[in-house]
Amino acid sequence: MSDSTMDRRAWLVGDDVDGDTGILPLRFTAARSLDRAELRAHLFSTLRPDLSSRIQSGDVIVAGENFACGRLHAQPIMALRESGVVIVAASVPYLAYRRMIDAGVHLLICPDSTSAVTDGERVRMSEDGSLLTTESGASLRPHALPLALRRLVDAGGFEAALAREVVARKGHMRLDQSEGLLA
Amino acid sequence: MTAVPHPAGLTLSEKVFSRAAGVPATAGAVVDVRPDLITVHDGYAAMLWQQFNALDFPSLDDPERIFVAIDHEVHYTTDDTARAGTQLRELCRRYGISQFYDVGRGGNANVLPVETGAVKAGDFVFASDVNGVNLGAIGAVAVPIGAAISAPMILGEWWAQVPHTIRVELSGTPRAGVHSRDIASHIVTALADIALPTGGPVTLEFHGEYAASLHIDGRMTLCHFAMHTGAFGAVFEPFPTHSGAKAVASDPDAAFWMRLSIDTSEVVASVKTPDGRGVVPVDAVGATPIQQAVIGSCASGFYADLALAASVLRGRRVHPDVRLIVTPVTRAVHDRCEREGIVADLRAAGAIFLEAGCGPCAGGRVGALGPGEVSIATVSDNATGRFQSAGAAIYLGSAATVAASAIAGAIVSAEEER
8 A cells, every 4th residue: 555545644632622621712602703714723623733733634543531521502513624634532522523524524432542553654454434544554443434424424414414404305396397387 | 034133222422413304314414404592602602693694694594403502791881892782673573583582571591491392301402602501400412512403593404413311420418518619510510531433512411319309400410511521511310290301311222422420419618710620629728818809690590599699698798808699590590589488688787789691701701800809609610801901809609618619708618617
């Protein structure tokens, strides 16, 4: 396997990274900001001020236990979604897991993930996310997401899914109307 | 002839999921669920307004299943909050949502559906709010989904994952001065060191002598605090008086993920500290001076809590250095307290009342703390900044502890204060 396929970098953020401090400073949530670019620019800024400028879409955030703990508000989720990162966490509280999946955040659960990866190293991820290989030769095998949830994430989350559904239903309505006219 | 193996029994939650999904669903399964009710509060108004206008959708799947209440921003203090209220009213008109409870007409969306009868035992509910799980108190299963609440509103169904169930046996009778809030805090502590199953949600299911003794208010307090255990929610079996209660109960051979016993007679009155010590006995915080005391929220702002506070404060005065703020969780709770003289007793002691709803718990726009001030409250959470000021500290306790502390001007138990 060539190194050219190692097109992502992995970034470590540790255990107990909460939504209202670690993922995004609380002031953006308190202001109910819906400015996705602004939220993206401050991702993880309390933990690692330099990280958001180094993260590229597709990069892997390797988190320890209890990622996105606390009350997970909409703004930190929007920041993650906007950045296009893949989260590989040892564990995530269930409601946070559910909200990130709904929002279309790529999220994989993999115990002992942090010990296998060095911060900043290159990684390769298989298409279905079932295998991550690092530059240094370590392998991570995240739990498979249930198929329906993988489809939801691949579709871009609930907002994208709803938008498509609306278009489909409007198509049906037009068809019904034209049939009515013909009859 | 070989015996046909008897299929394993189902938990209460598995039964509710299976009916709402239309397929047999056991713990861990991801299914599409058609909810009996969808609850929404005004904290999501601006987000729904943006989503619905962008989608330009002509109708909702079934407006009759949608329940909307304004509880977070009841007293408008900014242009943004007033606008959000206007947007929510317009959405309810546009989509024909008739179960809409405006400012001063209902109260907290996590409680109100029980009062109005909008939710029944055995119902499956999608809630916008994380504390929607309060509805487990009557034997409904509520799944909080946040901003994605628009998906089932429009489509009529959305995905949910069947939870594993931890059966919690609450035995014994609490000592005098120990209330449902103290029991709830104790349950959180007891579950803190238990490794929960990964890869799926967990719910608690309460049983036992103490559970059977609880009224609806105490049941809601216990369900509310499940979210601090790593479970997403909790359920009780329906009240025995509910017709069909038996059908909404776990089978004797149900596959519980775990069984846990808690002796409620060992529980002491406690406070949750803001300094990382977690839940400690009230006397462990050493009469910390306070400037504010708050009774309210869908954690412990029920009739039982206001009545309890009144029993401590009746004929007494709130300490001159303390502001006591009371927010009944619903209009009906306020009205009942008015009829029974509880409002008069609390006001005579020096309390002020806010209109029914979330009160200071919803971000602290009302009842904010000054820098360096200390509050003791019955609210849901004491995360930094919850009552606005980042330099302030919030302790959490039962309505009895909050009332006693309001008299003393410092954190004390009702027993010590007397």
